Amino acid sequence: MAKTTQRFFEARPESVSQARSFTTQALDDWDLPDRVEDIRLCVSELATNAVVHGTVPGHGFLVKLDAEEEAVRMEVHDSRRRRPEARHASDTDISGRGLILVAALADGWGVQDRTPSGKIIWCCFKATGGTTA
Numbered sequence: 001m002a003k004t005t006q007r008f009f010e011a012r013p014e015s016v017s018q019a020r021s022f023t024t025q026a027l028d029d030w031d032l033p034d035r036v037e038d039i040r041l042c043v044s045e046l047a048t049n050a051v052v053h054g055t056v057p058g059h060g061f062l063v064k065l066d067a068e069e070e071a072v073r074m075e076v077h078d079s080r081r082r083r084p085e086a087r088h089a090s091d092t093d094i095s096g097r098g099l100i101l102v103a104a105l106a107d108g109w110g111v112q113d114r115t116p117s118g119k120i121i122w123c124c125f126k127a128t129g130g131t132t133a
């Protein structure tokens with residue numbers, strides 16, 4: 001059976017940890033322990049990007065989770081159309097690795113435009129076994 005939940009967050013630094021907690025709680029409520037750490041890390045990276053780069057003043061971001069029997073899809077909706085670019089940070093850079101981590105941990109990810117403005121960054125995680133939705 002498919003399950004869906006979503007929550008809106010204000011564009012402030014503490015919202016990143018709130019988005020992680022929301023994600024962990026939803027996966028726990030749905031009895032989906034597979035890939036929870038990968039999904040938590042990816043929501044953290046995408047929520048951070050939304051706070052720092054993806055929201056216009058006065059707007060926040062939305063985290064949406066969809067679970068089916070074989071996969072979890074996580075989305076972060078924000079208010080700017082500017083698409084993020086995965087780049088390889090140098091050893092001395094203190095940021096710039098988020099999308100590389102998302103690409104490495106997720107089984108797929110992408111960006112789509114949102115109407116009337118903004119974008120959705122999504123990533124999917126296949127179940128590895130054990131309990132499923």
